[in-house]
Amino acid sequence: MAINAIDDxxxxxxxxxxxxxxxxxxxxxxxxxxxxxxxxxxxxSDIVGVGSVAIVLLSGFFTGGVLALQSAATLAAxxxxxxxxxxVSLTMIRELGPVLTGVMVSGRNASSMAxxxxxxxxxxxxxxxxxxxxxxxxxxVTPRIYSxxxxxxxxxxxxxxxxxxxxAAVTVLLNHQNGTQYFHMAYERLRYPDVVQGxxxxxxxxxxxxxxxxxxGMRTTGGTQGVGRSTIxxxxxxxxxxxxxxxxxxxxLLTVFPS
Amino acid sequence: xxxxxxxxxxxxxxxxxxPVVVVRDATVAFDGPxxxxxxxxxxxxxxxxxxxxxxxxxxxxxxxxxxxxxxxxEGSVWLFGEEITSMPEERLFPLRARTGMVFQxxxxxxxxxxxxxxxxxxxxxxxxxxxxxxxxxxEALSFVGLEETFALFPASxxxxxxxxxxxxxxLINRPELLLYDSPTGGLDPVTSTTIMDLVMKxxxxxGTPSIMVTHRLQDAFMLCTHCFDAKRGExxxxxxxETVANTTFLMLEDGRLIFDGSLHELLHSENAFVREFxx
Numbered sequence: 001m002a003i004n005a006i007d008d009x010x011x012x013x014x015x016x017x018x019x020x021x022x023x024x025x026x027x028x029x030x031x032x033x034x035x036x037x038x039x040x041x042x043x044x045s046d047i048v049g050v051g052s053v054a055i056v057l058l059s060g061f062f063t064g065g066v067l068a069l070q071s072a073a074t075l076a077a078x079x080x081x082x083x084x085x086x087x088v089s090l091t092m093i094r095e096l097g098p099v100l101t102g103v104m105v106s107g108r109n110a111s112s113m114a115x116x117x118x119x120x121x122x123x124x125x126x127x128x129x130x131x132x133x134x135x136x137x138x139x140x141v142t143p144r145i146y147s148x149x150x151x152x153x154x155x156x157x158x159x160x161x162x163x164x165x166x167x168a169a170v171t172v173l174l175n176h177q178n179g180t181q182y183f184h185m186a187y188e189r190l191r192y193p194d195v196v197q198g199x200x201x202x203x204x205x206x207x208x209x210x211x212x213x214x215x216x217g218m219r220t221t222g223g224t225q226g227v228g229r230s231t232i233x234x235x236x237x238x239x240x241x242x243x244x245x246x247x248x249x250x251x252x253l254l255t256v257f258p259s
Numbered sequence: 260x261x262x263x264x265x266x267x268x269x270x271x272x273x274x275x276x277x278p279v280v281v282v283r284d285a286t287v288a289f290d291g292p293x294x295x296x297x298x299x300x301x302x303x304x305x306x307x308x309x310x311x312x313x314x315x316x317x318x319x320x321x322x323x324x325x326x327x328x329x330x331x332x333e334g335s336v337w338l339f340g341e342e343i344t345s346m347p348e349e350r351l352f353p354l355r356a357r358t359g360m361v362f363q364x365x366x367x368x369x370x371x372x373x374x375x376x377x378x379x380x381x382x383x384x385x386x387x388x389x390x391x392x393x394x395x396x397x398e399a400l401s402f403v404g405l406e407e408t409f410a411l412f413p414a415s416x417x418x419x420x421x422x423x424x425x426x427x428x429x430l431i432n433r434p435e436l437l438l439y440d441s442p443t444g445g446l447d448p449v450t451s452t453t454i455m456d457l458v459m460k461x462x463x464x465x466g467t468p469s470i471m472v473t474h475r476l477q478d479a480f481m482l483c484t485h486c487f488d489a490k491r492g493e494x495x496x497x498x499x500x501e502t503v504a505n506t507t508f509l510m511l512e513d514g515r516l517i518f519d520g521s522l523h524e525l526l527h528s529e530n531a532f533v534r535e536f537x538x
Binding site for chain 1: 323326328348349352353355356357358360362363364366367368369379380383428438
């Protein structure tokens with residue numbers, strides 16, 4: 001029966017959301033009760049943060065360049081090529097820097113978290129950890145979530161800077177415009193709410209990509225095929241959720257800080 | 260279940276003190292029909308229980324039930340005198356730390372060296388110095404005869420070596436209960452004998468109570484008819500007709516416990532499934 005199928009799917013979705021909420025809440029609260037595995041925080045910060053620098057740097061730089069290229073023709077039609085710097089910096093800092101970094105890091109790390117934890121589940125390593133008296137939530141999940149939040153904030157700053165530099169490179173080298181003017185406009189038109197918007201988003205995106213990656217990893221079933229399924233689900237869910245949450249945060253922040 | 264007493268016994272009967280493990284009418288179910296139904300048994304201090312049964316009857320699940328890795332839908336489980344049936348996970352960790360568990364495939368952490376695997380519990384305690392950890396790892400590895408693997412990764416070990424490292428990991432914290440999940444499954448006879456010697460050594464040298472899951476009768480019978488001679492450093496056969504009194508059997512069939520008794524009772528059981536399994 002179609003109704004039964006819809007009913008079952010709806011129940012499954014509600015149950016998954018409930019499980020995810022409890023999972024994320026437990027993982028976050030673990031920071032406030034010992035034991036806290038600081039070494040694992042540092043290790044994960046290195047994996048998530050340092051390991052993602054190259055992709056963030058390159059994607060940020062070329063996105064800034066593409067923005068400058070695409071905007072040049074349109075802005076020239078209005079005689080407003082001077083605002084290229086403003087356009088690139090505002091777009092990168094408010095929107096593209098956080099979202100692009102979130103999606104790129106999610107592709108790299110949410111998948112890695114889901115597959116690593118999933119493999120540990122199917123080979124009974126998680127059970128072995130529990131049997132040895134160590135809480136996998138504290139040891140594996142909490143460090144991944146907090147280090148992702150912190151690292152995504154820093155990576156977003158790197159992406160923003162690289163995007164502005166990429167835009168400058170295109171503006172000066174391809175569009176033959178004035179570099180000083182570009183940087184002046186990029187800086188001059190930047191307002192406090194723009195920076196707040198750009199810095200708040202990565203905190204949420206870091207939480208989303210790591211908690212989703214760990215959640216799907218820890219609930220893996222069905223052997224190596226299951227690990228593959230968890231990895232795909234983690235990347236897809238994290239990417240979609242990042243863009244959806246971006247919409248919500250933008251809406252809220254534009255209400256709080258109207259332009 | 261046979262009521263006939265054992266004909267002769269090695270003089271080491273379990274003491275009449277509170278049991279280490281008590282399982283009462285436990286039923287375990289996941290998404291489908293129950294995996295275990297109305298299971299009830301206990302493990303006394305210094306007692307070894309051998310859990311027999313064909314593949315897929317719920318032996319590993321029963322082992323996980325005992326240290327709270329799996330929760331019963333009905334009934335109750337008691338570990339070290341505390342009821343763990345619905346105990347919160349945080350309170351279970353200290354109890355689990357007092358048990359040692361050897362998983363079917365070893366379940367070693369593949370990103371850690373043998374040293375870090377064996378020392379895993381000790382590494383969580385910042386107050387233990389690295390030197391002491393190294394000494395205890397060497398001691399545990401020498402117990403299983405694998406001192407040379409200290410710096411290796413699990414991927415470079417054979418299946419038998421991985422099981423022995425898993426045994427060393429389970430023993431390093433001086434557990435008060437050992438749970439072996441098919442420690443010899445899929446291994447060659449020589450490696451299986453080495454591992455059975457280790458199980459016997461732990462039973463006879465340290466007197467640690469244990470539950471060993473197996474479907475290999477020769478291992479089960481060997482554990483019952485041999486004891487570890489600490490002076491000679493090897494397992495020796497007991498005189499004909501004698502068995503180790505503190506080593507008894509449990510048998511599962513289709514999620515139900517159908518036998519609980521000594522080797523003698525097992526061999527003389529009238530239960531058709533037991534007879535078929537033995538034959």
